[in-house]
Each structure stands twice: as structure tokens, then as C-alpha cells.
Amino acid sequence: MEKDRRPPRAGLSDERIVARVRAGEPKLFEVIMRRHAPRLQRAAHAIVRDAAEAEDVAQDALVRAYAHLHQFKGEARLATWLTSIAVHEALARNRRRGRLDELRRQIPLFTAPARGPEQELAAREVGARLHRAVRALPPRLRRALLLRTVAGLSTAETAARLAIPEDTVKTHLFRARERLRRAFRG
Secondary structure, eight states: OOOOOSOOOTTOOHHHHHHHHHTTOGGGHHHHHHHHHHHHHHHHHHHHOOHHHHHHHHHHHHHHHHHTGGGOOSSSOHHHHHHHHHHHHHHHHHHHHHHHHHHHHHSGGGGOOOOSHHHHHHHHHHHHHHHHHHHHSOHHHHHHHHHHHTSOOOHHHHHHHHTSOHHHHHHHHHHHHHHHHHHHHO
């Protein structure tokens, strides 16, 4: 008879599991995943409002937690720490989605649904044109735009990443968007 390969669950506290994972039993993290995934999905769903996205957020949060388990200090419950990771990830996804929606509103042709071969070709051409326009931006403007709209960083995070004041980030964003608008007008 083959031995059951699932990690033991009964009687192990989160803290004990964390200690054992840190001590070299990484498979025990599966208990943490099974125990906390539903809670993380509920927390994420409250923010992203989409079941599939909430499941992705929960999985990403658990992966991040495992990768950074050495940072868990035990000052709060593990469930609290995991939930904060999931909430942070869900909020970041909403920010990224908002930035992309903002960019799409500024360049409406970019999001036009392709219904036929002509529209598909037009959409590809617009996408290529946008890509060229972004690449043509001066590096300082391009970096600010990509960090804010694609990476989903806040203005403060972008400023910190680029080592420039927040007002400069705002100016770079304004100038980048204006150049993109001009590129699509002409």
C-alpha cells in the first residue's frame, strides 16, 4: 500500500507549518494554500469584482507569500499577512486596469472591436502606430508613462523608481500623453 503523500493537516498551527517550511519542508506550504485560498479569494473578489481574477490574485498572493516567507515576522496572524498581500495585489491590478482603460479612452481607435478583416487590419495598424509613438517618446517621458500606465505604479512609486519629484512625474505624463495625442491626430 502506497503511503499518503499529502502533507499532514491535523493539529498543525499556521505558525508551526511556517517554521517547518522554513526548516526545509516546503511541501507543507500546501496546507497553508488549502487553508487560506478561499479567504484570499473572497478578499480579492471584494476588490476586483471578478471570480476568475480573484482566483488569480489569490494564487499570486500565495506564490508571493511563499517566496517571501522569510519576511513573515509573526507579529500578526499568518492569515492577516496573507490577506494583506492579496489585497495589495488586487488593488494593484485595479490600478493597472484603470491606467489601461485611461489610455484606451485617450486613444479610442486602439480598443475598437475588430469585426472583419478590414477592422482587424486597422486595429493592428493602430496598435503598431501606438507602439511606434511610445517608442518615439524621449526616454524620460516613456519611462514615466510605462511605469504609470502599464506597470500600474502610483505617482509616488513612479517618482521613487525614477528618483525624481512627483510633480516631475506628472509633467512627464502630461507631455507623453500630449505627444501621443498629437501622433494620432496627424
